[in-house]
Amino acid sequence: MTRIDGRTAVVTGSGNGIGRAIATAYAAAGAHVVVSDVLTDDGERTVAEITEAGGSAVFVAADVAVPDQAAALIAAAVDRFGGLDVLVNNAGGGGAQLRLHEVEPADFDRVIAVNLGGTFLCSRYAIPHFLAAGSGAIVNIAxxxxxxxxxxxxxxxxxxxxxxxxxxxxxxxxxPDNIRVNAICPGYIDTGLGRRGPTLSEEDFAAATAVRERAAARQPLGRQAQPAEVAAVALFLASDASSFMTGSIVPVDGGCTTTFNYGDASN
Incomplete structure (x- = not known):
């Protein structure tokens, strides 16, 4: 039931982390995968790993916050594989770690443009193809x-x-058009701090990693997840195994949103 043989899937932000794990899982389950990212080397590395394992994948560079690039990404998938069945809106960024009054307007706008705007734009250009086909699945990574x-x-x-x-x-x-749309809400995921990692000094990286590990240890399952654990849920939501799910918001968070964490006060 979790096979998606012959289907075409676009996975944005799939050069690293969760997106890369989703692209790899989809290819292993039989899909043709369009890997997309602003980081060309990372995206091409994902494609190389998929194809070396016997899967089907191509890379299309795109900044999903730019309408023309989002449209071209979807068009490239349809042109290359003859249609589109699944869209995973994963591309995103966190922005500076500041309180609101300290955030520069341009930085706020960029996070909204990539995270929310990219989800809108890619969905906006994918949905007509789903409508024409009579079915489709969108998996949003919240x-x-x-x-x-x-x-x-x-x-x-x-x-x-x-x-x-x-x-x-x-x-x-x-x-009513047989297009299902669901979202995954990851918690603490061990992605090596994603795109922040390479920009940090060795000391800052170690400190940031330790903060995440301590926070994850306080959650009910007591650890960070591996990207593959999120990818497994994304595969389920793209497959016929989830055929009666739409509008579902699925936390993959080790239980962190189920409880108020008292920290040291609970001891």
């Missing part, structure tokens, strides 16, 4: 930060919260 308030992440929280409710809204509009 965040636990879209479900709760989190310190020093105003743009990120705002964008991910908006993605969650956009997911519900699209499910309402397109359910």
């Amino acid at each position: 965040s636990t930060y879209g479900l709760i308030g989190a310190p020093k992440a105003p743009a990120y929280c705002a964008s991910k919260g908006a993605i969650i409710n956009l997911t519900r809204q699209l499910a309402v509009d397109y359910g």
